[in-house]
Amino acid sequence: MTPADLAGLLRSVPDHPSPGITFWDITPLLSDPAALRTATDGIAELARTLGPVDLVAGVEARGFVVGTPLALALGAGFVPLRKAGKLPWRTVRQAYSLEYGEAVIEAHEDAVPAGARVLVVDDVLATGGTAAAACALVQRLGGTVAGAGFLMELPALGGRTVLRAAAGEDVPVVSLLQVPPG
Template identity: 60%
Template sequence: MSDLTETIDRLVRPIEDWPEAGVTFRDITPLLADPVALAAVIDGMVELAEQVGPIDAVLGIEARGFLFGPSIALRLGAGFVPVRKAGKLPATSLSTSYDLEYGSAVLEMHVDALHAGARVLVVDDVLATGGTMLAAADLVRQAGGTVAGNLVMIELLALGGQERLAPLGCASLRTY
């Protein structure tokens, strides 16, 4: 097992039955509190992102995509675009609804966040069912951009997100 995998296993704690029964939440806050571990995760995500090729923007999904996305964007020399939950953005926005592992939600992005033809890397912390990533891809398409790749720290294999994201795919540092 690699050092990075061991670090993730040691510092990301599973919380059973949260936010509801049957769901195992992956709490990344202990990892975020450790500057050496956080730097290693950012380094690992940047290495995976570089395999996508040149990008114009890193799109981070609220809320934990905001924790990794800006650092990755800076390292890649790209801009950062936040994708927010409904009603959180002040200017005219694009919108899409999607299903979660335990419900449904709406994501929004400012209508002028991307230029036509932009190559975008979508970043979040965990890939579960793939619904959130698919919603982000829909927003990118609505704005006239292209999803160049998807990137997460953790993928939960049993929930089938990778299959739902085909052919876009999603790179991850750790799978469970």
């Protein structure tokens, strides 16, 4: 499968979750075993260029779906970055703004050993707020952000610039697909 084949499996949903926002649904890609394997292998290949990774941190919820098989492919552990109030242990939290509101993500306070190299992963890099918050959370936990990886990026929304401004200009960003904003 080519990147164009993968992109053809994405579904754009206009005005979700609010008017003017186009949601990119990855469910059709996930339901196709060959596409899921191709996407995971493709992101893993890009991530390997960033050097060794100890942990993959995936942002709830689609970051879990992308991040868990990616962690296995990289021989790394997985850290869930969850919505506020979902984790059962003591947490560290990071608030951030979305294009349609405010949100908070959390991780267990002991989820990232000091100095661990962490790849932050989500399904999409859009405006960069969620990814920037995830990188900030990893750094607050004592980890080093090895990079940020995404299944798709919407370059027109400038998320890469926002992410690097917040997490550091030297933080590498990789994405498998470039998608128009809808």
